[in-house]
Amino acid sequence: MPREEIRSGRSTSPTGSEFVNALQEMSRDFKLSKKLAAAHSVPDAITAYQEWLGEEMNARAEDARFLMSNGQKIMDASSRLLSSSWTSGSMST
DSSP states (O other): OOHHHHHHTOOSSHHHHHHHHHHHHHHHHHHHHHHHHHOOSHHHHHHHHHHHHHHHHHHHHHHHHHHHHHHHHHHHHHHHHHHHHHHTTOOOO
16 A cells, blocks of 8 residues: 555544554555565565565654654644734733
8 A cells, every 4th residue: 555545544533543553554564474475585585574674664764754744833833823822912921
């Protein structure tokens, strides 16, 4: 399952996110199983595992960038909201 399809299917409900997480885990397991089944020797299996691990590490790095980007957007929006509240005098002490 391509990364874009998984990301677009994210849900804010706990049930939806659990379902998406389960699909992602099954996809990862399937990819590794498929690569290992195609291996005809121990070195082939090691190479297949290394390739899979590299792909997984790249995917986790992409997830981390996505998380940081969204976190930064939230911080920026919060900062603007608080700043506009304080400058308009709507917050009293």
